[in-house]
Amino acid sequence: MERKLVSLSPSVSTSEMETNSTFSDHHSNRNCTVENFKREFYPIVYLIIFIWGALGNGFSIYVFLQPYRKSTSVNIFMLNLATSDLLFTATLPFRVDYYLRGSNWIFGDLTCRIMSYSLYVNMYSSIYFLTVLSVVRFLATVHPFRLLHATSIKNAWIVCGFIWIFIMASSIMLLYNGSELKGNVTLCLELNRNKASKLKTMNYIALVVGFLLPFCTLSICYLLIIRALLKVEVPESGLRLSHRKALTTIIIALIIFLLCFLPYHTLRTVHLLQWKADTCRDPLHKAVAITLALAAANSCFNPLLYYFAGENFKDRLKSALGKYHPQEPKCSFPFCVWLKNETRV
Incomplete structure (x- = not known):
């Protein structure tokens, strides 16, 4: 578990809940196996996340930045989400090295704080960008003309800027504590046992504002859009494109919430409530x-969200890939000219 202070904002969780022998006493004689588990588990998982996340989000950013005839607020939010993911994946090799060395940090105090x-x-930021994306999709489907100004490109950048400033500023407390020397090793990413009681209070605030509020908003959007779709007479060709993309966006966002964020916030809270010094609960x-x-x-x-629910993402992707494909050879024969003219009709 990471050793750090927390602020009262939703962007700061109480700790990483990474547990090892230092969670009770780094030199304890208790037979805790979680340290060995982390040494085997974290490097493999973080390396996979790093490779897949860097490739997926890096290429997604490249696709979003391709010149296109029309830009939308949805793509602005997705671009910022992909940027956040790419910046985070750049830190994972440091974590891999830390656990391979048996929880020994060698990259300096400042780098430890950044982790x-x-x-x-x-x-x-991912939680809030996913929530805003779902709300925008919902509003664009239910009130497409009434809220057209609210979903403009300019307003999208303003909302993104507010999210970045709010999250980064309220998380600044995490930079106050860095690495700690324990014997012949330097610890990082560990819980400061002296702040356990304060962490519990901060966890409740972060849990409500940082997770439950966005999750409830996302769930309400899902229920309301289902209700709206039930009132619409669906043609034989299926749902309209706007309805289909809105539903896809919210469903994928809900899956990410349920799979990635809900288990962590739940067990983090249980872990803090049951935590006692010098106790090993493997x-x-x-x-x-x-x-x-x-x-x-x-x-x-998140790259799955971009592909299946992004505005013009597939067209942008084809345009980006087309740059690397050789153009069709030109043909000056009369038959070729006739064939080209026929295909344009």
């Missing part, structure tokens, strides 16, 4: 480690 900061900025510690990895893996699932 905690990056995780929670990514987690809660099953719970390992479960929390797994849910933390799932929370980090949200950066791998």
